[in-house]
Amino acid sequence: MLLSIPDVLTTEQVAQARQILDKAEWVDGKVTAGYQSARAKDNMQLPEGSPAARQLGDMIVAALGKNSLFLSSALPLRVFPPLFNRYTGGQSFGTHVDNAIRQVPGTPHRIRTDLSATLFFAGPEEYDGGELCVEDTYGVHSVKLPPGHMVVYPSTSLHHVRPVTRGARICAFFWIQSMLRDDGQRTLLFDLDSAIQRLNHDHPEHPSAVQLTGVYHNLLRQWAEM
Ligand code: NI
Numbered sequence: 001m002l003l004s005i006p007d008v009l010t011t012e013q014v015a016q017a018r019q020i021l022d023k024a025e026w027v028d029g030k031v032t033a034g035y036q037s038a039r040a041k042d043n044m045q046l047p048e049g050s051p052a053a054r055q056l057g058d059m060i061v062a063a064l065g066k067n068s069l070f071l072s073s074a075l076p077l078r079v080f081p082p083l084f085n086r087y088t089g090g091q092s093f094g095t096h097v098d099n100a101i102r103q104v105p106g107t108p109h110r111i112r113t114d115l116s117a118t119l120f121f122a123g124p125e126e127y128d129g130g131e132l133c134v135e136d137t138y139g140v141h142s143v144k145l146p147p148g149h150m151v152v153y154p155s156t157s158l159h160h161v162r163p164v165t166r167g168a169r170i171c172a173f174f175w176i177q178s179m180l181r182d183d184g185q186r187t188l189l190f191d192l193d194s195a196i197q198r199l200n201h202d203h204p205e206h207p208s209a210v211q212l213t214g215v216y217h218n219l220l221r222q223w224a225e226m
Contacts, residue, residue, distance in 0.1 A: 001187040002134055003153075004151050008150045018170075021046075032083060041094075076179070077178060078109070080175040100155075122147060122171075134159045155175060
């Protein structure tokens, strides 16, 4: 499931982040790429663990912890500390798949990348090109969102970023290990949860709501890995 999550950050948070990002020092993005993706990758990145990356990463992770659409769709177990990239002057990232396992820098922890996330910091009017294109069995999905919005998609997908031919595309990108490694199971629980929310809203006293909530939790109990 590819899902856009609107307003992860407020307008004020985006403005504050842009001030920091516009002053920051950027390095070659190949530093965090694997062998194969390094050949496809042409962008700039904030150094991992730099004060700016940490401060903004903490802001994003805190916002995600309060975002019910993110929590119900991703069922997150661990979130990788967000990284930040910038594409200008024709830069792009060719078709690749993200590494399955990532070491969390400065810790003994590794995460399995079940979901990939991109959070946009530049408005679509600020640059040309730079669409994130995600391939699945339904075709290629092109994504370019307003600042503060985020897209989440299965890390199993091939994807690329089209060349930025004007302006600068600035985003955060990171990965999520979900309690459910299987995208199909995750999608099914998300659909069930959404239907229960709607039922609770439209028919608050309906007895089936309790039963369906039971089914949701019992499926989650069967499938969740911690
Ligand atoms: Ni990628």
